[in-house]
Amino acid sequence: MIQTVAWVVSLIFMVLIALVFAVVAFKSKERREYEPIKKKWYKARTVYGTALVIVLLTLTIYTLRELPYNQPVYGAETEPTVVNVEAMQFAWKMSQTEFKVGEPVEFHVTSIDATHGFGIYDENMTMLAQTQAMPEYTNKVYITFDKPGTYEILCLEYCGLAHHLMIQKIEVTE
Amino acid sequence: MITANSDVKLRNKQISIYLVIGGVVIGAMMIFGILMLLAQGGVIDVPPAAFYQFLTIHGTGMVGAAALAAAAVMWYFLSKYVQLSLKVFKLNLVLFLIGVVMVIIGIFSFKFAGAWTFLYPLPALSGHAWGVAGALLYLGGMLILGVGFLLLYIDTGRAIIKKYGSLGKGLGWDVISGKKAEKDAPPPAVVASTMVTIVNTTALTAGATVIIMNMINVINPAFTFDPLLAKNLTYAFGHIFANSIIYMAVIAVYEILAEYTNRPWKSNRPFLIAWTMSTAFTLVIYTHHLLMDSVMPKWMLIMGQILSYANGIPVLVITAYGALMIVYKSGIKWDMASGLMYLSMFGWVVGVVPAIVDATIVVNHVMHNTKWVPGHFHMYMGLGALSMIFGFIYYLAKVDKGLRTKEIDNVGLVCYTLGIISVSAGFLMSGALSTPRRWATHFPEWMAPAVFGAFGGILAVLAVTIFVIYFIRYIMARGTTGSDLNEKKLA
Numbered sequence: 005m006i007q008t009v010a011w012v013v014s015l016i017f018m019v020l021i022a023l024v025f026a027v028v029a030f031k032s033k034e035r036r037e038y039e040p041i042k043k044k045w046y047k048a049r050t051v052y053g054t055a056l057v058i059v060l061l062t063l064t065i066y067t068l069r070e071l072p073y074n075q076p077v078y079g080a081e082t083e084p085t086v087v088n089v090e091a092m093q094f095a096w097k098m099s100q101t102e103f104k105v106g107e108p109v110e111f112h113v114t115s116i117d118a119t120h121g122f123g124i125y126d127e128n129m130t131m132l133a134q135t136q137a138m139p140e141y142t143n144k145v146y147i148t149f150d151k152p153g154t155y156e157i158l159c160l161e162y163c164g165l166a167h168h169l170m171i172q173k174i175e176v177t178e
Numbered sequence: 179m180i181t182a183n184s185d186v187k188l189r190n191k192q193i194s195i196y197l198v199i200g201g202v203v204i205g206a207m208m209i210f211g212i213l214m215l216l217a218q219g220g221v222i223d224v225p226p227a228a229f230y231q232f233l234t235i236h237g238t239g240m241v242g243a244a245a246l247a248a249a250a251v252m253w254y255f256l257s258k259y260v261q262l263s264l265k266v267f268k269l270n271l272v273l274f275l276i277g278v279v280m281v282i283i284g285i286f287s288f289k290f291a292g293a294w295t296f297l298y299p300l301p302a303l304s305g306h307a308w309g310v311a312g313a314l315l316y317l318g319g320m321l322i323l324g325v326g327f328l329l330l331y332i333d334t335g336r337a338i339i340k341k342y343g344s345l346g347k348g349l350g351w352d353v354i355s356g357k358k359a360e361k362d363a364p365p366p367a368v369v370a371s372t373m374v375t376i377v378n379t380t381a382l383t384a385g386a387t388v389i390i391m392n393m394i395n396v397i398n399p400a401f402t403f404d405p406l407l408a409k410n411l412t413y414a415f416g417h418i419f420a421n422s423i424i425y426m427a428v429i430a431v432y433e434i435l436a437e438y439t440n441r442p443w444k445s446n447r448p449f450l451i452a453w454t455m456s457t458a459f460t461l462v463i464y465t466h467h468l469l470m471d472s473v474m475p476k477w478m479l480i481m482g483q484i485l486s487y488a489n490g491i492p493v494l495v496i497t498a499y500g501a502l503m504i505v506y507k508s509g510i511k512w513d514m515a516s517g518l519m520y521l522s523m524f525g526w527v528v529g530v531v532p533a534i535v536d537a538t539i540v541v542n543h544v545m546h547n548t549k550w551v552p553g554h555f556h557m558y559m560g561l562g563a564l565s566m567i568f569g570f571i572y573y574l575a576k577v578d579k580g581l582r583t584k585e586i587d588n589v590g591l592v593c594y595t596l597g598i599i600s601v602s603a604g605f606l607m608s609g610a611l612s613t614p615r616r617w618a619t620h621f622p623e624w625m626a627p628a629v630f631g632a633f634g635g636i637l638a639v640l641a642v643t644i645f646v647i648y649f650i651r652y653i654m655a656r657g658t659t660g661s662d663l664n665e666k667k668l669a
Contacts, residue, residue: 006540006541006543006545007544007545007609007611007612008610010535010536010541010545010550011607014531014606017531018528018531018532021524021527021528021531022524025502025520025527028502028505028506029505029520031506031507032505032506032507032508032509033509034507035507035508035509038441038508041503041506041507045499045506049495049499052499053495056494056495057491060487060488060534063487063538064487067483067538067539067540068480068539071476071480071539071540072472072540073472073476073479093303093305094305117299117303118297118299118303119298119300119405119409121470121546121614125612129611129621129623129624130611130612131544131545131548131612132544133543133544134470134544134546135472136468136470136471138405138406138471139405140404141471141473142473143471143472143473144472160546160548160614161297161547162233162295162300162616163300164305164307165226165227165230165291165305165307166226166305167230167616167617167618168614168617168618168619
């Protein structure tokens with residue numbers, strides 16, 4: 005689950021940073037000449053900076069391999085189910101709300117008034133995918149449900165006083 | 179440059195007015211934040227209309243007040259190097275106050291609750307929750323407030339160009355290119371101010387454009403414009419303006435930590451390159467707010483991720499690293515000012531981590547507009563930028579009036595640290611649980627982190643109250659005896 009990976013990775017780096025700051029604060033009580041410190045730690049910075057750039061570059065390449073914007077490559081016999089979604093204050097109008105497990109689905113999402121957010125949640129209330137629902141434009145979400153159950157569409161862009169009530173159930177069966 | 183004693187007094191008086199307004203408003207906005215978290219946590223009952231009004235005032239007030247206070251920090255240090263106009267500085271405050279009054283009336287008397295991002299066409303399409311008057315008062319207030327800041331940055335730009343020749347030279351491009359020696363590079367305060375001048379004149383122009391278009395749309399709904407363009411302009415304004423707060427306030431870190439450790443923090447070539455990078459990246463990375471708009475050109479979204487990653491490099495490699503180096507084995511005297519400065523660097527760096535994670539497109543696909551987002555910005559704005567501002571308040575009171583701190587101030591520092599960490603952790607936990615942001619109510623499984631965050635918020639408000647009381651002591655001491663430690667070394 006991406007959320008767990010994001011949480012754990014963030015936590016590890018945040019704790020690491022806290023440790024570095026704690027050590028430096030602890031060491032601040034000593035008093036040494038600045039020039040030798042500068043010389044030593046400027047050298048270390050070159051290594052640290054280079055390492056950081058390499059790590060970020062690797063992460064960039066790795067995470068950009070598959071983007072949610074790209075239409076999946078379907079098999080020759082497979083036709084995706086296209087669902088037209090219209091958001092409005094404060095409801096969802098969907099051309100279809102029942103799907104099969106393994107059926108590739110494309111949500112074509114737009115809005116007839118303000119900007120909304122189209123978020124798909126599973127039965128554990130974990131978000132699986134999202135896009136913006138914007139007037140005059142159609143954003144697409146590609147998803148294949150792999151478990152049966154009742155999923156929910158939640159509004160994820162503030163759209164007015166009943167924003168939090170914009171919930172639509174969808175059913176996925178075997 | 180401000181050199182005469184009378185000028186110093188006038189400057190400090192004006193700066194202290196900016197800061198006291200900023201501090202009080204920030205404290206008040208925290209209370210709205212706590213109320214929202216308590217409502218989401220199911221502890222208190224807040225009607226949705228009131229909740230979204232709180233949301234609107236909280237975002238607007240926090241960004242506005244922090245920007246005002248950070249501008250004071252920048253103005254204080256920049257005025258040591260260039261000749262700024264005190265009249266423009268005062269005018270900005272007057273326009274700020276007019277804008278704030280209009281915003282408050284718009285929200286609380288005319289029920290405007292379009293959030294501080296006022297995403298087109300929401301101001302005109304409220305579902306009958308608010309009318310034309312509320313939207314116009316809010317948007318007009320924002321416009322007036324923005325004009326004040328724009329005038330301020332035009333003045334800082336003018337003063338920098340007059341002294342250094344151009345904004346490019348203010349960023350030290352002639353040093354980067356080797357035409358000028360490193361020893362003649364502009365000081366960090368000037369470099370940072372030049373960066374903020376460039377990015378914020380751009381941001382405020384974009385903001386004014388989208389605000390005016392929204393206002394016309396509110397008056398005459400037949401006048402419409404492209405929602406995607408509006409969104410780009412809104413986030414170009416909002417992202418840059420909010421982020422510039424930290425770039426203004428960080429000047430205090432450069433100046434104060436150098437003074438306390440008695441170690442110089444001068445502009446060298448890597449420092450100047452880093453600030454040029456920050457200037458360029460800050461201007462263009464707002465597209466990471468539009469990663470879930472697949473109709474955007476794909477290259478812009480990919481660049482949004484790449485440049486957001488890259489934007490972490492200047493702070494991680496230059497500014498934070500520099501702060502750690504300058505403090506390391508320095509024998510620094512820890513007090514409220516130096517403590518808050520150090521804390522601010524921690525807050526900034528630690529907040530960069532979840533921010534970078536969220537700027538990753540595949541992560542953003544499941545975490546955009548969840549509470550993960552306020553999680554990271556409460557870290558680098560609350561623990562980062564605001565600590566810089568509060569630390570500067572303690573610094574100013576010390577150098578201007580020699581005002582001593584009490585044990586309660588240290589308690590405030592601890593409460594503030596724990597409070598903001600708890601608020602941020604609560605948001606991040608919520609984000610990891612997929613809790614949407616900006617929801618008036620929560621499902622039961624989302625409530626616990628909100629309550630946890632609310633208690634953190636209460637600690638933070640207690641701390642800010644302590645800080646503000648200290649600052650009021652300083653205001654009261656002004657005009658009486660002055661120790662004028664302005665030039666005295668504190669290390």
